Amino acid sequence: MADYISAKELSKIWGITPARIATMCANNQLEGASKIKGRWMIPTDTVRPNGKTKNFIGENSDANFRFIDLFAGIGGFHQAMRFLGGKCVMAAEINQACVTTYNLNFKTLEGRVRGDVKKIDPTTISEFDVLCAGFPCQPFSKAGLQQGFNDKTRGNLFYSIMDILDAHNECKFVVLENVRNLADKSENWEVIRTELLKREFIITKEPLILSPSDFGIPQIRERVYILGIKKDECSVEIQEKGYIEPEDLNINTYRKKCKIGDALTLLEENVSDDYRITAEQNLMIQAWDEFRIGTGIKIIGFPIWISCFGVNIENTEELKTFLGYDEMPNWKKRFVDKNRAFYLTHKNFIDPWLDKYDMLNRIKLYQKFEWNCGEDVQYMHDGIIQIRQSGIRVKRNTYFPSLVAIVNTPIIWDNQMAAYRHITPREAANLQNFDQRYKFSGTDKQIYRQLGNSVNVRVLKILCKGLFELRLKDDVHIKNTEIDD
Incomplete structure (x- = not known):
């Protein structure tokens, strides 16, 4: 045997x-x-195959298909495509810090990463089967002006993608990704749908909005995915429908709910003390944990704002005048009312607590607190903490909040070091399902930003596997590829 x-x-x-x-x-x-x-x-005596298979465009190659990686970032698309058997013909990325990281991990047939997509002559790109593009999100993001395709700088980069497709009729698939807000305005989707239909691509019936948490990955991160296949490449049934449904992509096979504790499974061991939070941050977390326990409230259904307590103000109407209550929107009035009532009910505990931690002299973000755990979390160190401009926020350890490009990394309790610390760049990479062997360059701040701008690799594997399997031709060799949890 x-x-x-x-x-x-x-x-x-x-x-x-x-x-x-x-x-x-x-x-x-x-x-x-x-x-x-x-x-x-x-x-153990198995001989390695030579790996030569027939690719989409019918040439002998060690890859099953060729793809281009536009707005490549640090290579989220590249990892997913390579897993499915693809070879990168060309990559383009304008951010040099991202290019450095990309080059540490990947090679293209050209041996380099090109720069500004708008300056690339489409005719200089080699033939490819799949176009990948996580095109810039600022025109659609809540953080920007949300001008969409009216943005004459970044918004029109979508048309640069269309120019490349016009020069490459051999392209069989398009895989685009953007922020959730792209789908909020029907005119944005209509532009995308119309332009791809002009080029004989059949795409999803509606914007495909998915989060890693839909697939058991403990991160809330909704994104829009736009998937397309050339009309003459897919089944008659899909051609007649004129669109792709989620069922066609076999997405439900991979759906899985996250549960309490899942977020902690992605943490690393033996983490450096460099990731410990500051002494002041630690003190403020301790203070608010004591506050929550001392007031005896297990569920706080509103944010706590010390500025709305009205410390040393006897008359509530006087407090309202001081805060400009009459000019506030109704939602803010409700929070003021709740905070004032909460303070008056628990004044005997809160006043000494304020003095003990000198809370009235702390910066404003330390004077705000949100408990979003209900009764599922007993102590602060059992939750996931963020220190934001809106205050100290605690969530269940079911999943992490979305990684974002700005530096606002979550805080967890590390049992091994018996201390609070920020998640590490490697743990942030785990949330994006980056390969364990992936190499990073630059400062931690740069790496967090790069990962916050990246795509989730496993979500792309799932979507693209389903998309590629819609192709009727018998030279597709990804059909039995298994996507591990």
């Missing part, structure tokens, strides 16, 4: 990823391979 070796062990011998070996097993390329307790086991 033959001895067996795991895909992970074999990957070190062959110098390729465990995922690629799993794909070979699923495609029956490794004789005698079998799945035991969910893991691929391969006979």
Whole structure:
């Protein structure tokens, strides 16, 4: 009886990823391979295949298809496409810090990353099968002016993508990603739909809005995905419908709900003390934990604002005049009323607490507190904490809030170091499902920003696997690719 070796062990011998070996097993390329307790086991005497397969455009290659990576960032698309058997023909990214990181991890057929997409002559790009683009989100983001396609600088980059498609009729798939807000205005979607239809692409019926948390990945991060396949490449049924439905992509196979504690499964061990929070931050977290316990309230259904307590103000109407109550929107009036009533009810505990931690002299963000855990979390160190301009916010450890490009990294309690700390860049990469071997460059601040601007790799694997399997031709070799949890 033959001895067996795991895909992970074999990957070190062959110098390729465990995922690629799993794909070979699923495609029956490794004789005698079998799945035991969910893991691929391969006979130790297995000879590595030469990997030569027929790609989408019908040439002999060591890749199943070719793709271009526009607005490439640090390579989220690249990782997903490579997992599915793709080879990058060309990448373009204008941010040089991102380019440095990209070059540490990937190579293109051109051997370099091009710059500004608007300055690229589409005719100089080699043939490709898949166009990937996480085009700039500022025209649609809540953080910007939300001008959409009226933005004459970034908004029109979408048309640069269309120019490239016009020069490359051989392209069979488009995979675009953007912020959730792109779908808020129907005119934005109509522009995208119309332009891709002009180029004979069938796309999803509606904007596909998904978060990693939809697939059991503990991060809330809604994004819009726009997937398209050339009309003459897909089934008659889809051609007749004229659009792709989520069911066509087999998305539901991978759906999974997150549960309490899932966020903590992505944490690393033996983390450097460099990631500890400051002494003042630690003191303020301690203070608010004491506040919540001392007031005896398990559920706080509104944000706590010390400025609305009315400390040393006997008359509530006097406080309202001081705060400009009459000019406030109704939602803010409700919060003022609730905070004042809360303070008067718990005044005997709150007044000494304010003095103990000198809270009235703290910066404003330390004077605000949000408890978004209900009764599911008993103590602060069991939750996920963010220190924001809106105050100290505590959430359940079911999933992390969305990574964002600005530096506002979540805080967790590290049992091993017995201290609060920020999540590390590697943990942020785990939230984006970046390969464990991925290399980063630059400062932590730059890395957090790069990951905040990136795409979730596993979500792309799921979507693109479903999209590619819509192709009727018999030279698609990703059909049995397994996407691990």
